[in-house]
Amino acid sequence: MTATTEINNIISEENLVYKKTDVLLDNEMHYCPGCTHGVIHKVIAEVIEEMDIQDKTIGVSPVGCSVLAYNYLDIDWQQAAHGRAPALATATARLMPEKYVFTYQGDGDLASIGCAEIIHACNRGENIVVVFVNNAIYGMTGGQMAPTTLENQVTATSPYGRDCASTGAPMKISEMVSLLPGTRFVTRQSAETAGAVRKLKKAIRKGFENTREKKGLSFIEIVGTCSSGWKLSPTQSNEWMKENMFPYYPLGTLKDE
Template sequence: MDIKEIIKPENLVYQKSEVLNDDIMHYCPGCSHGVVHKILAELIEEMGLQEKTIGIAPVGCAVFAYNYIDIDWQEAAHGRAPAVATGVARVNPDNFVFTYQGDGDLASIGAAEIMHACNRGENILVVFINNGIYGMTGGQMAPTTLEGMVTATTPYGRNVDLNGYPMKITNLIAQLPGTSYVTRQAVHTAATARKCKRSLKKAIQNVLDKKGTSFVEVVSTCNSGWKMSPVEANNWMEENMIPYYPLGDLKDSVKGEHSEN
């Protein structure tokens, strides 16, 4: 039997959002970026926001989001996405504006920008991909790199006496009065991906309702940087990353209320 008779288009389960274009993704096999892109595209389509959405893409693997999600995009310098998003959102108050950032970008060079944007309560969504490493530039230590974790710049493992402690920046963000919704999710299983989609939808709605900054961390893998297979990376994340960065909501309130988490 011809293979084309076995695999017919009408029998395929996968359906692609119209907001996700046909470009072949360049991300490494097992990377979380593609899953998060798919979720964002689905939500933008389902909520009817394609013509109202402006994404801010900074430096890092996250910058290539503009290749795949068919919306208006603005590039930003390394770490400066929240500052750029602030200007874009204030000039276009009726649009949905979000940043898409990695941990090296957001928690290191962009630490000042993210803290002050969240403290001001800018009406933006921040999507924060945390894989504990600088994925694009060679696998260097990031602020979120775990203690003992081997990277290109910590070949013997992160030493807190030399390098400080892994930064739980999402916990810090949750303390700021300008944030309305702060959560930590993952996308490595179907169940976690569904939970992440629900969280992102809530975060988007908060932005549309002018409730202040919503912040969604996605604990992720970087199997290339970690020198692991996709399966090994998922297992390592479950055993090491998620215990240190536990999943769930850290803050869910209206603008102006402080979190106790």
């Protein structure tokens, strides 16, 4: 056997073996102390491992705090331009319908520059999962006001509090997309307690199961904290979230078909 023949045999498709590893990589995270992203990453990793779909899952992360998500979850990833993750996920899922495709987006990304993309992807009912992290602020770029910023909430660009008379009311994205025919599962969860994490994990798993059954788009909003943007400690952030965000963004499932 020649060296060339031996090499061809090694790299031939039938000899390729996917080497499974832990989905959650042992890398130090760049997220701020108390940030919800780390918990969400762990939950997604656990669901992927338990469903045994590590080699079939593709994540799409756009601009935002989650831009480096590929450093922490050992799956295939694609990088999208700001707000364009649903468009890229649409193409990926249509070209590779056997894959489990999900986007991982913040509120500044999804609800602002990417509002058109998410609305139309939901309306079309693309067979993807959307993980939407809502912390009511632009976390990565300095704590500016986002579409989800609460009324009177202080941010870098609303130092006297959000004035709804000039900026409009905070957008309830889950309520909006739940009205569209293409969404099959729309839920709003959190991750500040063990019980909340268990509910979140159940929701994310249901989203991936919907993808497997070709049911259409699953939209999972997660109300989270941004200690740095809010200028609060992690403990204070959790309390502020419960006192201020939960009443406006109530937890629970809005749609399940």
